[in-house]
Amino acid sequence: MYTYPFKLEKLINEISKLPGIGPKMAERTAIYIFKKGQPAADALSEALGGIKDIKFCDICGNISAAGTCAVCSDEKRDKGAICVVESPEDVITIEHTGKHSGVYHVLYGLINPLNNILPDNLKIRQLLKRSEKTENIREIILAINHTVEGDATSLYIADAVKTANPDIKITRLAKGLPTGSDIKYADEITLGQAILERKEI
Ligand SMILES: [Zn+2]
Numbered sequence: 311m312y313t314y315p316f317k318l319e320k321l322i323n324e325i326s327k328l329p330g331i332g333p334k335m336a337e338r339t340a341i342y343i344f345k346k347g348q349p350a351a352d353a354l355s356e357a358l359g360g361i362k363d364i365k366f367c368d369i370c371g372n373i374s375a376a377g378t379c380a381v382c383s384d385e386k387r388d389k390g391a392i393c394v395v396e397s398p399e400d401v402i403t404i405e406h407t408g409k410h411s412g413v414y415h416v417l418y419g420l421i422n423p424l425n426n427i428l429p430d431n432l433k434i435r436q437l438l439k440r441s442e443k444t445e446n447i448r449e450i451i452l453a454i455n456h457t458v459e460g461d462a463t464s465l466y467i468a469d470a471v472k473t474a475n476p477d478i479k480i481t482r483l484a485k486g487l488p489t490g491s492d493i494k495y496a497d498e499i500t501l502g503q504a505i506l507e508r509k510e511i
Pocket residue numbers: 367368369370371372378379380381382383
C-alpha cells in the first residue's frame with residue numbers, strides 16, 4: 311500500500327496536532343506547503359523558530375517580546391486598573407477599542423469543572439497577588455464572556471479579590487454584549503461601549 315514519503319507524513323502528523331485541524335485538513339495543508347516550494351517552507355520554519363523568542367509577561371501573563379510586555383512597561387498606562395481577560399486575543403480586541411487605558415491580566419482559560427479546569431489551572435493566583443493592598447489597584451474590570459464558565463470565573467475572582475483586598479472595585483462588562491457572545495468577535499464599537507458601561511459586581 312502506497313503511503314506518502316516519511317517526511318511528508320511527519321509534517322502531516324505535526325499539523326494534525328493543531329487545534330481545529332483534522333487529518334484531511336492536515337494532509338491538504340502539508341501538500342500545499344510542499345507545492346509552494348522550499349522558500350515558502352523555509353519562511354514558515356523560520357517563523358516557527360521565532361516562537362522561542364516570545365515570552366509570557368511576568369506581570370500580566372500576556373504574550374510578550376520581552377520579560378515585561380509593552381503595556382505593563384508603558385509609563386502612560388494606568389496601573390491601578392486591571393482588565394482581566396480569558397485569552398491574549400481578547401487583549402488585542404480590547405486594545406482596538408481604545409477604551410481601556412489601564413493594564414491587563416490574562417487568565418488563559420475559564421473555570422470549567424466538567425473539563426477539569428479549576429482555579430489553580432488558571433492565572434488567578436497571580437491576579438490575587440497583584441490585588442494585594444501594597445499594589446494600589448483601584449479597579450478590576452472583568453472582560454469575560456457571559457457564558458456559564460464566564461459567570462463562574464467572574465464570581466470566583468470577585469469573591470477572591472474582595473477577600474484579598476476589599477478596597478478594590480470590581481466591575482464586569484455587562485451591556486452591549488449579547489449573552490453567550492464572544493469578546494474576541496465583538497465589534498469595536500459595541501465592545502468599547504460595554505467597557506464604558508461596565509457594572510460594579
Ligand atoms: Zn504585561
